[in-house]
Amino acid sequence: MNVKICGITSFEAASWAREAGADMIGFVFANSSRRIPAELAREIGEAVGPNVKKVGVFVNEESGVICDIVKTAGLDYVQLHGDETAEFAENMPVPVIKAFSVKENIPYKEMFAYPAKYILIDSPPARFRGGSGQVFDWSLLENPDVDKNRLILAGGLSPDNIEEAVQSVQPFAVDISSGVETDGRKDETKVFQFVQRAKGAN
Numbered sequence: 001m002n003v004k005i006c007g008i009t010s011f012e013a014a015s016w017a018r019e020a021g022a023d024m025i026g027f028v029f030a031n032s033s034r035r036i037p038a039e040l041a042r043e044i045g046e047a048v049g050p051n052v053k054k055v056g057v058f059v060n061e062e063s064g065v066i067c068d069i070v071k072t073a074g075l076d077y078v079q080l081h082g083d084e085t086a087e088f089a090e091n092m093p094v095p096v097i098k099a100f101s102v103k104e105n106i107p108y109k110e111m112f113a114y115p116a117k118y119i120l121i122d123s124p125p126a127r128f129r130g131g132s133g134q135v136f137d138w139s140l141l142e143n144p145d146v147d148k149n150r151l152i153l154a155g156g157l158s159p160d161n162i163e164e165a166v167q168s169v170q171p172f173a174v175d176i177s178s179g180v181e182t183d184g185r186k187d188e189t190k191v192f193q194f195v196q197r198a199k200g201a202n
C-alpha cells in the first residue's frame, strides 16, 4: 500500500513521514490553514531527500503559477483539487493526481478517463476544498468502472479506520491530512500509526 501524508508544514513532520515509510508528502499551495510558501516546501523537500515523492496541492490555480511553484519547490506531482479541465491537466509539467469529490451516481467512466496518472476520491468540500477530515461511504467505490490501480483514497482517514479502509477499498494509495493531526499540527504518533497500519493492512 502506498501512503501520502498531506499538509506538511514543518521539517519535523516531513521527517516523521519519511521515517514511518510514507511514499509521498503533500504541500498545500491553496486556500488552507496548511498553506506554505514554495521556498519552504523546497527546503523541506531537500531535507527529506529523493525517496519520498513531493506533491503540490492546487485548487483552480493559474497554470503559470503552478509551473513556477513546481520548479521552485521541486515537485514530482501536482494534485489538482478543484475544477480543472482535462486540457488544463494535459499541460502540466509533471504527472497529475486529479481529485474528485464523491457523490451519489458518480460517472466513474468519465472520471477515470481524465488524463491523470492517479485519480483521488475525497469527501465533499467543507470550509476548504479538501482536508475536511470527513469520511464517506466507501461502498460507493464498489463499481467496475473504478480502476483500483489508479485510485487514491482520501477523506477522513485516520489511524483508527485505515485498516478497514484498505481492506474494503483496496486502492493504489491512501492520502491523509487532518487524521494525523492534533490541534491542527501533525502528530508524530499518529503519523507512525497511520503509515504502519496502512502498509500492514494489505
Ligand SMILES: O=C(O)c1ccccc1N[C@@H]1O[C@H](COP(=O)(O)O)[C@@H](O)[C@H]1O
Pocket: 006, 007, 026, 028, 030, 031, 032, 033, 034, 057, 059, 081, 099, 120, 122, 128, 129, 130, 131, 132, 133, 134, 154, 155, 156, 157, 175, 176, 177, 178, 179
Ligand atoms: O489539506 C488541506 O488543507 C487541503 C486544502 C485544499 C485542498 C486539499 C487539501 N488536502 C487534501 O484533502 C484530502 C482529505 O484530507 P483529510 O485527510 O480528510 O483531512 C486529501 O486528499 C488531502 O490531500
